[in-house]
Amino acid sequence: MIPQERLEQLKNLEEKISLSFLNKALLNQSLTHSSYANEYLGSPEHSNERLEFLGDAVLKLVSSEYLFNKFPQKQEGELTKIRSSAVSDLTLASVGRHLELGEYVLLGSNEIRTGGRRRRSNVANALEALIGAIYLDAGIGKARDFIVEAINNEVEKVSQEGFIRDYKSTLQEITQKEKWGLPQYKVIKETGPRHKRVFCIQVKVKNKILGTGRGGSKKEAQQRAASSAYRNLQKEQKEKEAPPSEKQGGIGKILRNVGKRMSFRPRRKSSGKENPR
Numbered sequence: 155m156i157p158q159e160r161l162e163q164l165k166n167l168e169e170k171i172s173l174s175f176l177n178k179a180l181l182n183q184s185l186t187h188s189s190y191a192n193e194y195l196g197s198p199e200h201s202n203e204r205l206e207f208l209g210d211a212v213l214k215l216v217s218s219e220y221l222f223n224k225f226p227q228k229q230e231g232e233l234t235k236i237r238s239s240a241v242s243d244l245t246l247a248s249v250g251r252h253l254e255l256g257e258y259v260l261l262g263s264n265e266i267r268t269g270g271r272r273r274r275s276n277v278a279n280a281l282e283a284l285i286g287a288i289y290l291d292a293g294i295g296k297a298r299d300f301i302v303e304a305i306n307n308e309v310e311k312v313s314q315e316g317f318i319r320d321y322k323s324t325l326q327e328i329t330q331k332e333k334w335g336l337p338q339y340k341v342i343k344e345t346g347p348r349h350k351r352v353f354c355i356q357v358k359v360k361n362k363i364l365g366t367g368r369g370g371s372k373k374e375a376q377q378r379a380a381s382s383a384y385r386n387l388q389k390e391q392k393e394k395e396a397p398p399s400e401k402q403g404g405i406g407k408i409l410r411n412v413g414k415r416m417s418f419r420p421r422r423k424s425s426g427k428e429n430p431r
Contacts, residue, residue: 184287189262202283209286216301239312240305243278249304250277269349321380355379
């Protein structure tokens with residue numbers, strides 16, 4: 155039996171997602187973390203982990219079908235890259251935080267104390283479990299509508315030319331081709347309480363600081379530092395680069411090649427003339 159206070163919370167969430175569950179217990183279970191199930195219900199089988207498993211499968215199916223129909227000209231590799239970003243933990247956590255999903259998740263006392271409501275994995279997993287619950291309660295059609303609305307903005311962003319998701323790998327590829335050695339990442343500052351640390355990281359290449367980044371995890375801060383370094387390399391190259399007809403080699407060529415593989419085409423200054431066809 156679900157307490158009335160909890161039913162009111164669930165009703166509030168239903169209004170946010172524009173859905174009304176026939177089976178409220180299913181919705182409640184999708185928002186029950188394993189720490190709560192173990193601490194208060196005595197068994198992990200009452201947690202949202204099984205629904206998360208199902209929701210992950212539904213998410214992949216629906217997102218694959220959506221991308222297949224949306225981009226008829228894109229090849230398998232491009233579709234896989236877009237899907238990988240659109241259904242990543244980063245994207246799911248962003249959607250979940252927009253819905254304030256962490257406030258509805260039932261957590262054990264220690265999980266609450268250590269910042270579990272804001273933890274990316276908890277929010278992303280709860281969203282997948284919610285998708286599984288929607289599928290069981292209302293069918294694939296409602297689940298599809300919910301998923302498409304949730305991931306559409308990310309799909310539009312990552313499918314655009316010039317978008318790079320993994321700046322760390324991109325920076326490493328550039329430095330290896332230039333034979334500069336691997337980028338070196340170093341934590342230069344940590345702030346905030348233990349459950350909500352903020353890291354500031356520098357990235358160096360050949361003992362030169364190329365960029366800095368901040369994030370709630372070292373991985374996130376490294377990506378932002380690599381992004382900063384990539385933009386700084388582009389800026390330096392623009393200042394030095396001669397017209398393509400005069401200078402085809404060096405870092406400029408590598409940046410163009412990397413960009414091309416990631417569907418990036420740098421803008422060229424207009425000559426003011428049109429080539430006859």
